[in-house]
Amino acid sequence: MTVKLRTVGIAVLLALVLAAAGAGLVVYSGIYNISATAQHTKPVFQLLEYAMRRSVKLRTDSITVPDLSDRQRILRGAGHYNSHCLQCHGAPGVSPHALAFGMTPAPVNLVSTAREWLAADIYWVIKHGIKMSGMPAWEYQMSDQDIWDIVAFVEMTPTLSPKEYAALSNESAEQHANRQKHTRKPSMAAAPPPSAPASLPPSVPASIRQQGALLGDAKAGRRAAGQYLCATCHEIPGIVGANRHVGPPLNGIGSRKYIAGIISNNPENMVRWLQNPQQLDPLSAMPDLGVTEKDARDISAYLYTLDDVE
């Protein structure tokens, strides 16, 4: 009996090893076509789609849906939709723009999504995006209110004829022209400074320590750093995929003497730099990425945890 069990065990182990080796060979050989013109195979597509739905479902249970029937909300939503979503998803009677045509998976028509998905699920996907699908997260570019406005609009698209959509769009544009234009989160300038100073590693100089209260939440900052594309230019410890060398590596930035080689490294300067580098150095290749003050404080808090240069 024991001998049999052991034989089975060895066989299973061997099968696993061979499967892993096979999978490794498929990856290494490059045989899987990564191009966006080659469709996923049906099983792969169905598995990804199903996994995506399950993943969204798991995270939307506790979301409270606000009143989405308000007409002003729908009009605002149509405006945001036309500015940010239409390019890929189209609208009733309106084609998506060129960039959407080459995408795999193809961006869905949201009229059918509105018919099949719950409002909370749509909200979640707009806010958080979907990895490797081309769907971006809008959390750092829009307020929750803006996102719910879009959900309100998307939810009523199944009732719109192309003509009615066009009329709604026009009305939205007229209202928008009368309002102050803003797509980003409202300024956080009025927000009270964070009460508890971030905990800084011992190697961070005293000058920085004294201004610690200026800093936000390091954990939120690490998340925000991922969303402001920091990783596309800098090597940043703790952020997966941050291995580019467009700008300098940020290991040790917490204890570095200068920021960008031009200003003393202290929290106040760091927050200013992150918000608008070219204001401090007109020659800098680092652009203004529209970082809000709150996000700049959080990102700074994260950067000050990176104290080891080597």
Next chain:
Amino acid sequence: MRHWCLLFLIFAVTGCSEKPQTMQVAGGDAARGKASIQRYGCVACHTIPGIAGHGSNVGPPLTKMALRAYVGGVLPNTPEDLVRWLQNPPEVDPRTAMPNLGVSEAEAKDIAAYLYTLK
């Protein structure tokens, strides 16, 4: 397990065929550059792979300088521009904290040649 290890070994040894780096400094000699870097005390401010120092962190570490897109955050990282920067940083960017160290053109070329060995 042996299969797996073997596979890993194959991965590790072969790697990917990346675009070849063409960061060549005409007239620059990396070995002389290394000596110049030591003489000018670059490690007083920068951490530089291959140069003994105590992990200075005044300016950014110079790891992977051959891959870096910009010099001093302001100049495209071409051999000509790096040599120009090394000779007189404030002339390029008046706001930079990096001083003019009086590096000659020949020395700058050698130093650039060394920095381009850092990949």
